[in-house]
Amino acid sequence: MHWDTFLELINKKQRTVMGVMSGTSADGLDVALVTFTGSGRQTSFKLVDFRSLDYPEDFKNRILRTYDPNVSSVKDVTSMNFEIARVHAIMLKNLNMKADVVGYHGQTVYHMPHQGATLQIGEADVLAVELGVPVIHSFRTKDVALGGEGAPITSYFDWAFFRKPHTIVLNIGGIANVTYANDIVLAFDTGPGNCLIDLYVKENFGLEYDKDGALASRGKINQQILTELIQRDEDYLNRIPPKTTGREWYNREFLLGLPAKDYDTLRTLTYFTAFCIHENIRRYLPKVEKIYTFGGGAFNNTLIHDLRSFGYKVLVPERTFAKAREAISMAFLANEFLNGMPTNIPSVTGAKRPALLGKISVPW
Numbered sequence: 001m002h003w004d005t006f007l008e009l010i011n012k013k014q015r016t017v018m019g020v021m022s023g024t025s026a027d028g029l030d031v032a033l034v035t036f037t038g039s040g041r042q043t044s045f046k047l048v049d050f051r052s053l054d055y056p057e058d059f060k061n062r063i064l065r066t067y068d069p070n071v072s073s074v075k076d077v078t079s080m081n082f083e084i085a086r087v088h089a090i091m092l093k094n095l096n097m098k099a100d101v102v103g104y105h106g107q108t109v110y111h112m113p114h115q116g117a118t119l120q121i122g123e124a125d126v127l128a129v130e131l132g133v134p135v136i137h138s139f140r141t142k143d144v145a146l147g148g149e150g151a152p153i154t155s156y157f158d159w160a161f162f163r164k165p166h167t168i169v170l171n172i173g174g175i176a177n178v179t180y181a182n183d184i185v186l187a188f189d190t191g192p193g194n195c196l197i198d199l200y201v202k203e204n205f206g207l208e209y210d211k212d213g214a215l216a217s218r219g220k221i222n223q224q225i226l227t228e229l230i231q232r233d234e235d236y237l238n239r240i241p242p243k244t245t246g247r248e249w250y251n252r253e254f255l256l257g258l259p260a261k262d263y264d265t266l267r268t269l270t271y272f273t274a275f276c277i278h279e280n281i282r283r284y285l286p287k288v289e290k291i292y293t294f295g296g297g298a299f300n301n302t303l304i305h306d307l308r309s310f311g312y313k314v315l316v317p318e319r320t321f322a323k324a325r326e327a328i329s330m331a332f333l334a335n336e337f338l339n340g341m342p343t344n345i346p347s348v349t350g351a352k353r354p355a356l357l358g359k360i361s362v363p364w
Helices: 003-011 057-067 074-095 124-131 141-145 155-161 195-205 223-232 234-238 263-284 301-308 319-339
Strands: 014-021 028-037 044-054 101-104 107-112 117-121 135-137 167-172 175-181 185-192 290-294 313-315 359-361
Touching: 014 074, 014 319, 028 074, 028 319, 044 074, 044 319, 057 074, 057 107, 074 107, 074 117, 074 124, 101 124, 101 319, 117 141, 124 135, 124 359, 135 319, 155 175, 155 185, 155 319, 167 263, 175 263, 185 195, 185 263, 195 263, 223 234, 223 263, 234 263, 263 301, 290 301, 290 319, 301 313
Parallel strands: 014 101, 101 135, 167 290, 290 313
Antiparallel strands: 014 028, 028 044, 107 117, 135 359, 167 175, 175 185
8 A cells, every 4th residue: 555545545535444442341352344424423424344252261361461560561561562463453354344444442451541641552553564454543642642531432423423412322341431412522431331240250150241130130239338339439439520440440459358259249239330320420410311321231231220220211222333332433533533533522531622533553
């Protein structure tokens, strides 16, 4: 590919973009192949294909160890930066999807915007060379450089496509986040999504996640444990948006002292997750009545039941679209990069100004 071909890509009226998302759960890749025309709120898109690809168990565990500063070294992070990109390249090539460009989130290993830093690994040059197309990546860093949180990363997508009164978009991935897009756009992390539930289920029941919330449904909410969890999370609950968080807080240490292999504890963790979502909405978005729910947690029936118990009308879109939203958002950010459109929202992140998000790696 040469620069004149790249200029043709910029001038295209319709582009096919592969959006690649790996969330804080580090359980695999979500890959969306999307066609786009237009830009901003005049964008139209079509989801051509979507795949969820699981990581091998050993690879997943090594990624999770990279998160842990107690066991991970600079050497480990450096090595994983290239290894994860090579693994991603193999996974993507096996899909045989044809795209003009790739929007690549990479893997967040540490996020500390209050110290003005965030790190997503997955060397984009490896992906560009292996796939033979430009890769647009590093969507968080410009916003952090401008004093913002660098997240939630999908708020621009919600601004473009989910503008409804008294309604929010909720994504329940490893971390849960909400977006309100109306006269003003607000978005922030509410706290744990699937991360604490998944961690407890894996360590106590030997499963990757609580499918449909079936295990949690066997237990009862333990008020004493719930009170303890709320107290542990008090600092984040009291933090006024813009705010973001991650596994640097919601990890094994957060669960220390909880009873093992106990259905009541799992039931309480599930309710606690719903409580954190609700309490943040109650405090910071008090007029919300309806919630469009996306991400893997949208299919945890116990968690959705708990959200509805707070009085919200909770809607879960068709399964594929519900799971694909973040990957589509990565594709959208890449497309808007080529359009020259600023895609951070200062009212969401706290950044000093709007900015063009992303960097580009080319294969030549």
